[in-house]
Amino acid sequence: MDMQVIPARSENYNLKDYQKVRENFKWDDVNKHFAWNETGKVNIAYEALDRHAENPAKKDKVALLYSAPDREEQLTFSDLSKQSNKFANVLKKHQVNKGDRVFLFMPRSPEFYAAFFGILKTGAIAGPLFEAFMEQAVRDRLQDSEASVLITTPELIERVPQDELPQLETVILVGEAGVAHTYIDYHTEMAGASEAFDIEWVDLEDGMLLHYTSGSTGKPKGVYHVHNAMIQHYATGEWVLDLKEDDVYWCTADPGWVTGTSYGIFAPWLHGVTNVIRGGRFTPDDWYETLEKNKITVWYTAPTALRMLVSHGEEALKKYDLLELRHIMSVGEPLNPEVVTWGLKAFNLRIHDTWWMTETGAQLIVNLPALEIRPGSMGKPIPGIVASIVDNEGNELPPNQMGNLAIKEGWPSMMRQIWNNPGKYESYFINGWYVSGDSAYRDEDGYFWFQGRLDDVINTSGERVGPFEVESKLIEHPAVAEAGVIGKPHPERGEIIKAFISLNEGYEKSDELLEEIRQFVKTGLSAHAAPREIEIRDSIPKTRSGKIMRRLLKSWELGLPTGDTSTLEE
Numbered sequence: 287m288d289m290q291v292i293p294a295r296s297e298n299y300n301l302k303d304y305q306k307v308r309e310n311f312k313w314d315d316v317n318k319h320f321a322w323n324e325t326g327k328v329n330i331a332y333e334a335l336d337r338h339a340e341n342p343a344k345k346d347k348v349a350l351l352y353s354a355p356d357r358e359e360q361l362t363f364s365d366l367s368k369q370s371n372k373f374a375n376v377l378k379k380h381q382v383n384k385g386d387r388v389f390l391f392m393p394r395s396p397e398f399y400a401a402f403f404g405i406l407k408t409g410a411i412a413g414p415l416f417e418a419f420m421e422q423a424v425r426d427r428l429q430d431s432e433a434s435v436l437i438t439t440p441e442l443i444e445r446v447p448q449d450e451l452p453q454l455e456t457v458i459l460v461g462e463a464g465v466a467h468t469y470i471d472y473h474t475e476m477a478g479a480s481e482a483f484d485i486e487w488v489d490l491e492d493g494m495l496l497h498y499t500s501g502s503t504g505k506p507k508g509v510y511h512v513h514n515a516m517i518q519h520y521a522t523g524e525w526v527l528d529l530k531e532d533d534v535y536w537c538t539a540d541p542g543w544v545t546g547t548s549y550g551i552f553a554p555w556l557h558g559v560t561n562v563i564r565g566g567r568f569t570p571d572d573w574y575e576t577l578e579k580n581k582i583t584v585w586y587t588a589p590t591a592l593r594m595l596v597s598h599g600e601e602a603l604k605k606y607d608l609l610e611l612r613h614i615m616s617v618g619e620p621l622n623p624e625v626v627t628w629g630l631k632a633f634n635l636r637i638h639d640t641w642w643m644t645e646t647g648a649q650l651i652v653n654l655p656a657l658e659i660r661p662g663s664m665g666k667p668i669p670g671i672v673a674s675i676v677d678n679e680g681n682e683l684p685p686n687q688m689g690n691l692a693i694k695e696g697w698p699s700m701m702r703q704i705w706n707n708p709g710k711y712e713s714y715f716i717n718g719w720y721v722s723g724d725s726a727y728r729d730e731d732g733y734f735w736f737q738g739r740l741d742d743v744i745n746t747s748g749e750r751v752g753p754f755e756v757e758s759k760l761i762e763h764p765a766v767a768e769a770g771v772i773g774k775p776h777p778e779r780g781e782i783i784k785a786f787i788s789l790n791e792g793y794e795k796s797d798e799l800l801e802e803i804r805q806f807v808k809t810g811l812s813a814h815a816a817p818r819e820i821e822i823r824d825s826i827p828k829t830r831s832g833k834i835m836r837r838l839l840k841s842w843e844l845g846l847p848t849g850d851t852s853t854l855e856e
């Protein structure tokens with residue numbers, strides 16, 4: 287077979303000789319880049335902010351370049367260090383201690399980042415929530431984590447069911463200064479707080495972050511990350527993001543998702559690089575304008591966004607001067623080979639696919655600048671990572687055979703717990719391998735090729751949605767008797783959410799009813815979890831033990847053979 291190959295970039299990269307670096311690499315080699323290697327005192331907030339703020343050559347460099355249609359702001363490393371100190375003092379005043387869970391439910395803004403680092407500086411665990419979450423999604427996460435403090439906005443507070451959250455002691459509102467009469471007001475508290483703070487030194491294995499993510503069963507689970515992850519954030523910032531001192535970097539992900547923290551916060555700031563933050567959802571012209579206006583050099587985005595740009599056409603692109611842009615990466619869903627080819631033509635740049643998960647904390651399988659790209663492949667494991675394809679017992683499979691994409695246990699940024707759920711955590715590991723839930727194969731040259739999910743997790747526009755959560759919400763609607771939810775392939779969004787439902791006695795099918803049910807999920811759970819298609823059936827296929835047979839629904843939907851249905855209920 288003729289394989290298209292895009293040659294490695296010609297600049298002089300440290301990883302030019304990939305094999306040699308891989309063979310000689312030890313994670314401990316990365317330690318020398320951190321202050322704690324000499325002082326013995328650890329806190330990721332210190333490494334990402336205060337260290338630069340203490341460096342005369344760095345302190346006045348722009349750390350955060352906030353760029354929103356209605357607000358532009360620049361914070362230097364020194365500003366952000368002081369602002370987060372102030373916020374840490376605010377938290378201390380409200381009795382926050384090491385290990386407490388402090389959640390953020392608000393859009394991206396300079397205040398978000400000051401608060402985020404303020405949390406880490408107290409040794410507490412930060413829990414960022416995506417701003418589109420509705421009441422149930424917020425409740426589930428705050429209940430499970432037993433968060434004691436929440437930072438949110440006057441607009442979003444309505445979605446926080448405080449009477450059902452007995453452990454939530456403090457709510458801080460970020461709005462217009464002074465408007466939060468019945469709540470603690472962010473701006474008032476900050477005005478009275480000191481810029482000096484004694485950072486809480488922690489252990490590398492102490493917690494820093496909880497990201498909730500969906501599986502195929504049960505409610506979302508709290509993926510727990512520790513300060514040690516910085517080792518991998520730093521290393522991949524160098525190898526994969528290719529960050530250099532003068533870069534202007536933009537990661538488009540919201541910090542409610544792991545890409546928005548590992549690569550929207552930690553990797554760029556551990557490297558002391560200027561980081562562009564822009565909130566909201568964007569139109570193709572917004573993407574181009576942001577790239578042009580801020581002279582962005584390194585851009586980390588997602589296939590859905592890139593596909594939108596492709597369909598927006600090349601004429602649109604010609605209006606913009608993007609000559610500063612030198613490095614593009616993608617994550618979250620399969621990156622279509624056509625998009626990679628388009629990137630070469632449109633930007634004259636390679637688009638580097640990267641593969642990882644909330645649970646892995648950082649990139650694992652990637653296309654490095656120093657490696658040739660095989661469009662459609664996720665690339666190769668970074669140095670320090672052993673990846674393979676294994677069968678269900680954890681035995682390695684030969685090249686070109688499809689199986690479970692698995693990683694040898696024990697890399698720096700690996701999750702350390704599923705919050706409150708040790709059994710769930712254990713279930714990820716088989717025979718020394720972390721089993722990802724993705725199916726893939728590896729070619730003879732060690733390139734990995736993504737094939738799909740092995741479980742029922744849905745990936746819509748790069749956002750991970752658990753069918754159980756959507757089904758549970760659907761059946762709360764009085765008209766819905768049963769519900770089964772699947773991901774249906776979609777050219778732009780990867781997958782869309784399709785729900786099959788059966789109706790309760792007394793309800794008739796109508797377009798109004800379907801729309802009402804859709805809105806019910808949208809306003810109760812979140813917009814991205816609302817089914818775009820709903821189909822009514824007389825009954826929903828279940829196993830004899832009562833489990834929804836989503837696999838069967840999917841086969842019906844796609845017109846595929848239905849496979850083994852021996853466990854189907856009569």
Ligand code: PRX
Pocket residue numbers: 499544545616617618619620621639640641642643644645664722723724736738739745748749750
């Ligand atoms: O199925 C894979 C898909 O996204 C899942 C992880 O989702 P999440 O935890 O939300 O993290 C997303 C960003 C880190 C994976 O199990 N996925 C992620 N990257 C890729 C991908 N699928 C194909 N190609 C990728 N590069």
